[in-house]
Amino acid sequence: MTQTVHFQGNPVTVAGQLPQPGDKAKDFTLVAKDLSDVALSSFVGKRKVLNIFPSIDTGVCAASVRKFNQLAGELENTVVLCISSDLPFAQSRFAVLKA
Numbered sequence: 001m002t003q004t005v006h007f008q009g010n011p012v013t014v015a016g017q018l019p020q021p022g023d024k025a026k027d028f029t030l031v032a033k034d035l036s037d038v039a040l041s042s043f044v045g046k047r048k049v050l051n052i053f054p055s056i057d058t059g060v061c062a063a064s065v066r067k068f069n070q071l072a073g074e075l076e077n078t079v080v081l082c083i084s085s086d087l088p089f090a091q092s093r094f095a096v097l098k099a
Contacts, residue, residue: 001015001016001017002014002015003018005018025040025048025050027039027040027041028040030081030083031088032088033088033089033091033092033095034088035088040081043079043081045077046077046078046079047075047077047078047079048078048079048080048081049068049072049078049079049080049081050081050083051064051065051068051080051081051082051083052083052084053065053082053083053084054084054085055084055085055086055090056082056084056086056090056091056094057086057090057094061084062094065082065094068080068082069082
């Protein structure tokens, strides 16, 4: 299945099914800042927001992490998972220095 979305005002054709609000994510495992494994299923019973971005070391991505965390602080029973291709050390550094 293909569909057209808009990126910076330009139409882009994408393949596959985009997730819809309320769709359930399959369980997956991430690496935490202490290098332990953390599964999505470990947050059972909580609402989960997945903030997926390329790198914490870009201005737009850093701003999105700050905004998601600010908004999440106002929500009950919600966890925000900030997921990037960065090493856990980079995200930890960001949390200490720039958050």
